[in-house]
Amino acid sequence: MSTTKKPTLGVIIGSIRPERFGPTPAKWFAAEAERHGAFEVDLVDLADYQLPMELAGNDPNAALPAEVARLGQRLAKAGAFVLVTPVYNRSYPAALKTAIDWFYGEWALRPVSFVSYGGITGGLTSVEHLRGVFAEFPAVTIKNFIALANYWRVFDHDGWPVNTEGLRVPAAALLDELAWWAPMLREARRSRPYPRLDFALATNDSRAVSPTELVSCAFSSLH
Numbered sequence: 001m002s003t004t005k006k007p008t009l010g011v012i013i014g015s016i017r018p019e020r021f022g023p024t025p026a027k028w029f030a031a032e033a034e035r036h037g038a039f040e041v042d043l044v045d046l047a048d049y050q051l052p053m054e055l056a057g058n059d060p061n062a063a064l065p066a067e068v069a070r071l072g073q074r075l076a077k078a079g080a081f082v083l084v085t086p087v088y089n090r091s092y093p094a095a096l097k098t099a100i101d102w103f104y105g106e107w108a109l110r111p112v113s114f115v116s117y118g119g120i121t122g123g124l125t126s127v128e129h130l131r132g133v134f135a136e137f138p139a140v141t142i143k144n145f146i147a148l149a150n151y152w153r154v155f156d157h158d159g160w161p162v163n164t165e166g167l168r169v170p171a172a173a174l175l176d177e178l179a180w181w182a183p184m185l186r187e188a189r190r191s192r193p194y195p196r197l198d199f200a201l202a203t204n205d206s207r208a209v210s211p212t213e214l215v216s217c218a219f220s221s222l223h
């Protein structure tokens with residue numbers, strides 16, 4: 001008999017520069033996700049991975065750089081993602097694009113949302129640009145996201161929101177929506193071949209599957 005475990009939510013810190021602000025909203029959102037209860041939360045800091053900007057060549061059998069493989073194994077376990085992104089010149093950081101571009105099957109057929117932060121726009125332009133990118137995999141970018149305008153006023157000196165209850169409302173809306181999509185897409189990844197899918201779907205979902213399900217699984221795993 002198979003058991004159903006909570007899907008893993010990868011919360012990704014998208015800025016890697018020294019003295020960045022990114023860990024502050026990411027840690028807050030990860031704590032909200034833990035509190036929400038629908039997910040196992042994995043807070044992934046891209047600064048912990050030395051990802052080459054020089055992407056893979058054309059040999060599909062070439063080994064991935066060790067740091068890329070290490071991050072890929074972690075991403076493959078996730079059944080949903082929240083990208084925490086600043087705004088650099090009206091868009092998201094190059095480090096985040098590099099991390100996105102190293103992978104494909106790890107993002108595919110997952111629900112994705114965003115926590116952005118910036119000046120008066122709150123990083124809204126980063127979110128809109130990322131939605132276009134994630135259409136490629138294909139991933140499902142959901143309606144709800146959080147844009148923290150003038151973020152330096154949102155958090156106190158200890159790194160927690162000044163108005164915890166106020167921010168909890170949009171966080172819950174985002175997490176409720178992700179929690180609707182994540183199990184459905186997990187089931188669909190396992191049971192329904194995606195039309196014209198010409199890549200391997202990387203998946204290491206936490207749900208235990210029976211041997212029969214494993215044999216009939218339509219997709220192969222990269223890891």
Ligand SMILES: Cc1cc2nc3c(=O)[nH]c(=O)nc-3n(C[C@H](O)[C@H](O)[C@H](O)COP(=O)(O)O)c2cc1C
Pocket residue numbers: 015016017019020021022023086087088089090091117118119120121
């Ligand atoms: C290269 C660069 C470009 C930036 N461009 C914008 C911008 O277009 N709009 C904005 O509101 N803030 C902009 N900022 C300010 C950032 O939102 C702010 O520095 C923020 O702390 C960056 O996130 P991080 O500290 O996690 O890297 C920019 C910052 C950098 C470093």
